[in-house]
Amino acid sequence: MSDSTLLIILSTLSTGLLMGAIFSLVAAGVTIVYGCVWLPNASNGQFFLLAALAAWTFTLSFGWSSLAASLAVIVLGVLLAVVLELVLIRHLYNAPNRNVAYFVVTLGMTQILSGIFSLTYAKWSDQFSVPPVIEGITMLGPFPISNNRLLALAISLGVLGLLFALLRYHPYGRALRAVFQNREAAALRGVNVRAIYRLSFVLGSTIIFLGGILFAFAYSFDLSVAWTMSITAFAIMIVGGPGSVLGALVVGMTFGFTQAIVSIFASPTIAMFSYLGAMLIMLLFQPNGLFKR
Amino acid sequence: MNKHTKSWASRIVLVLMGAFVLCAATAALAQRGAPIKIGFVTELSGPWAFIGTNCVAGLNMATDEINKAGGVLNRSLQFIIKDNQTNPSSALAAARTLDVNDKVAALSGPTNSDTSLSMYGYAEQQKIPFLVPVAAFPQLTKPGTHYTFRIEPDAAGWGYAIAKFTEQQKPGAKVALMYSDTALAHAIVAGFQYQAPKSKLSIVSNILFPQGSSDATVQAAQVKATKPDYVIVIGAGAFDNVLTNQLLDLGIKPAQIIHPFGMTTQVFGWGTRSIGSIYGTFFDHGENSLTPEGKSFISRFDSANGRPPSYIENFCYNTAYVFKEALQVAGSDDREKLRNALSKLNTKEITSGVPIKFDKNGARKEYMYFMEIVSVNGKRTYQSKQRLYIEWNPEVLPVYDIIK
Numbered sequence: 001m002s003d004s005t006l007l008i009i010l011s012t013l014s015t016g017l018l019m020g021a022i023f024s025l026v027a028a029g030v031t032i033v034y035g036c037v038w039l040p041n042a043s044n045g046q047f048f049l050l051a052a053l054a055a056w057t058f059t060l061s062f063g064w065s066s067l068a069a070s071l072a073v074i075v076l077g078v079l080l081a082v083v084l085e086l087v088l089i090r091h092l093y094n095a096p097n098r099n100v101a102y103f104v105v106t107l108g109m110t111q112i113l114s115g116i117f118s119l120t121y122a123k124w125s126d127q128f129s130v131p132p133v134i135e136g137i138t139m140l141g142p143f144p145i146s147n148n149r150l151l152a153l154a155i156s157l158g159v160l161g162l163l164f165a166l167l168r169y170h171p172y173g174r175a176l177r178a179v180f181q182n183r184e185a186a187a188l189r190g191v192n193v194r195a196i197y198r199l200s201f202v203l204g205s206t207i208i209f210l211g212g213i214l215f216a217f218a219y220s221f222d223l224s225v226a227w228t229m230s231i232t233a234f235a236i237m238i239v240g241g242p243g244s245v246l247g248a249l250v251v252g253m254t255f256g257f258t259q260a261i262v263s264i265f266a267s268p269t270i271a272m273f274s275y276l277g278a279m280l281i282m283l284l285f286q287p288n289g290l291f292k293r
Numbered sequence: 294m295n296k297h298t299k300s301w302a303s304r305i306v307l308v309l310m311g312a313f314v315l316c317a318a319t320a321a322l323a324q325r326g327a328p329i330k331i332g333f334v335t336e337l338s339g340p341w342a343f344i345g346t347n348c349v350a351g352l353n354m355a356t357d358e359i360n361k362a363g364g365v366l367n368r369s370l371q372f373i374i375k376d377n378q379t380n381p382s383s384a385l386a387a388a389r390t391l392d393v394n395d396k397v398a399a400l401s402g403p404t405n406s407d408t409s410l411s412m413y414g415y416a417e418q419q420k421i422p423f424l425v426p427v428a429a430f431p432q433l434t435k436p437g438t439h440y441t442f443r444i445e446p447d448a449a450g451w452g453y454a455i456a457k458f459t460e461q462q463k464p465g466a467k468v469a470l471m472y473s474d475t476a477l478a479h480a481i482v483a484g485f486q487y488q489a490p491k492s493k494l495s496i497v498s499n500i501l502f503p504q505g506s507s508d509a510t511v512q513a514a515q516v517k518a519t520k521p522d523y524v525i526v527i528g529a530g531a532f533d534n535v536l537t538n539q540l541l542d543l544g545i546k547p548a549q550i551i552h553p554f555g556m557t558t559q560v561f562g563w564g565t566r567s568i569g570s571i572y573g574t575f576f577d578h579g580e581n582s583l584t585p586e587g588k589s590f591i592s593r594f595d596s597a598n599g600r601p602p603s604y605i606e607n608f609c610y611n612t613a614y615v616f617k618e619a620l621q622v623a624g625s626d627d628r629e630k631l632r633n634a635l636s637k638l639n640t641k642e643i644t645s646g647v648p649i650k651f652d653k654n655g656a657r658k659e660y661m662y663f664m665e666i667v668s669v670n671g672k673r674t675y676q677s678k679q680r681l682y683i684e685w686n687p688e689v690l691p692v693y694d695i696i697k
Contacts, residue, residue, distance in 0.1 A: 004518035007543070011514035019508055060672075115338075118378075122342035127531035127562050137542065143514070144542055219507050220534035220562065223340065228505040263511055269474060272503040 003142040010143035012260045020256020021156035027236035027248040029207030035243020036200035042106040045230025046113035051212025056128045066133040077209030081202040129220040152214040241289025328371035329626045332391030333402035339379030344404045351606030355613035381411035398626035406430030422632040426612040431692045434656035446659040449692045452484025454661040460492035469498035469521040473529035513539040534562045556603035576607035579677045587644030660684040
């Protein structure tokens with residue numbers, strides 16, 4: 001096999017893995033919140049962008065190290081989620097058809113955040129890059145991959161693994177799954193449903209924040225990334241099955257590899273829409289998602 | 294004359310003197326107090342906010358200078374600035390308001406091809422002079438255009454210039470194209486594809502990315518496999534950095550990468566790894582041929598904004614001076630006279646001395662600098678050196694046939 005062919009194969013693998021892992025992570029955050037609280041968070045893309053922009057601000061404006069900036073953004077993400085839950089989200093826990101109410105509320109949040117970014121960051125720069133956490137490249141045969149991207153990939157996969165284990169083996173995870181399935185029955189069994197809702201919203205939102213940070217370390221970005229990620233995360237959640245982290249992982253990876261492979265054999269433009277085509281086909285056969293809970 | 298009559302006479306004199314002073318002041322106010330109004334509809338929010346905001350920064354500097362030096366036709370020059378939110382319908386609505394309510398003498402402002410096109414139709418229909426500072430989409434100055442004039446050279450010409458540059462650097466070069474799905478990039482590529490066979494260049498790879506793309510690792514590997522001599526990179530927004538870095542990651546040398554246009558912030562974004570790469574531009578703070586006014590503009594812009602200006606700010610800065618000169622030639626702010634003055638204008642950019650002259654469709658005589666990045670100092674400044682300066686007539690390529 002020539003070096004050129006090997007280069008293309010390895011670049012496809014690395015792209016599929018990295019994009020797939022970040023897609024999966026963000027979709028996992030969205031799916032936990034939707035599956036448990038029945039909250040379709042339309043502002044997930046703006047949360048994702050907020051995290052990336054905050055990392056950019058902390059590193060470039062405040063001069064913090066990338067690692068310190070990442071930790072600060074995660075703390076910020078947790079605080080934001082707690083405050084939102086306190087002032088907004090919890091008031092609709094018992095609302096009839098709360099998924100619709102939540103969708104409208106989070107659409108409003110999307111507009112507000114998007115407007116704020118448009119009036120601030122959009123004036124300051126049209127492209128944002130965060131300095132790498134670790135410098136250097138690793139050679140995989142003829143293919144060089146930056147250590148920073150390898151780190152982003154390892155963290156994404158690690159967090160997905162931890163999430164999977166948490167939901168499967170930890171009492172919180174069991175309680176959360178019980179609430180997914182039937183909240184009245186779970187309450188009768190002594191599960192504090194409101195506490196589980198709260199925890200799920202904060203956990204899911206923090207994971208979306210983490211996705212934004214990792215993306216900022218792997219790629220330069222601009223404000224349009226919010227919409228791309230928002231649509232992709234929803235698509236992955238729907239196909240994977242709302243509430244299923246395994247579904248988010250499998251479908252996210254499938255989408256990542258689909259994009260990478262189609263972009264070689266067709267074009268990047270077709271690749272961009274190929275996963276939406278794949279989603280429609282999957283939904284024809286499994287309308288409730290591949291990993292229905 | 295008794296004391297009583299004397300008192301009345303002095304009162305009448307005082308009243309007359311007061312009336313005279315009042316009339317004189319009113320006349321002066323009429324002359325100095327009624328500014329010449331130009332509607333400036335630009336992108337202050339939305340995806341293009343960064344460009345529009347910086348454009349206004351350049352424009353305001355020039356407007357202040359003009360007004361401090363006495364204004365135009367003994368009146369101050371006032372740009373009424375409106376935000377079009379990077380949205381063509383908002384741009385059109387703002388243009389209509391400026392026309393109907395503010396009765397502006399002319400329109401200007403957009404830095405985006407889509408918003409410019411929406412205002413173009415209105416300006417042509419309502420017969421309002423429309424001076425576009427930055428947008429480069431060729432259709433803005435298509436045949437039959439009467440009221441629209443454009444300061445930025447049209448984008449198809451940029452592609453033509455890149456082909457000429459590449460031909461000069463390496464005859465028979467193999468070139469790869471990587472670009473985002475934008476009207477601007479399509480126009481540049483169309484110009485390049487038209488000229489490439491004439492310059493005996495071969496296009497070995499032609500990859501279009503949809504807007505919103507965030508990764509190009511696979512395509513960079515594909516491009517590398519074709520062993521190009523040069524790669525022309527036109528990414529939208531941050532994707533331009535992604536493309537550049539992924540090519541460099543895979544071992545494409547900086548000197549092989551050509552960016553059709555380089556703004557200051559883009560050069561900072563490409564970073565030190567990109568030293569040696571080439572970019573086209575229409576104004577560069579490192580140019581030796583700048584005028585004293587140009588050097589002063591750079592210094593003051595840098596002090597105010599923490600970085601040197603790029604061609605966007607320069608075009609908007611020059612927009613105010615182009616209006617000043619056209620108004621002086623027109624002798625009034627009458628729209629038709631102003632349009633005629635713009636069409637006959639034969640001047641130079643105050644900052645660089647590059648000629649400004651419009652053809653019968655409002656397109657400017659084209660030019661481009663090709664610069665090589667020599668050093669990049671963080672986000673503060675960079676050095677570059679000129680590799681080529683090229684001028685050409687817009688009619689050298691059939692722009693409106695190759696771009697529909």
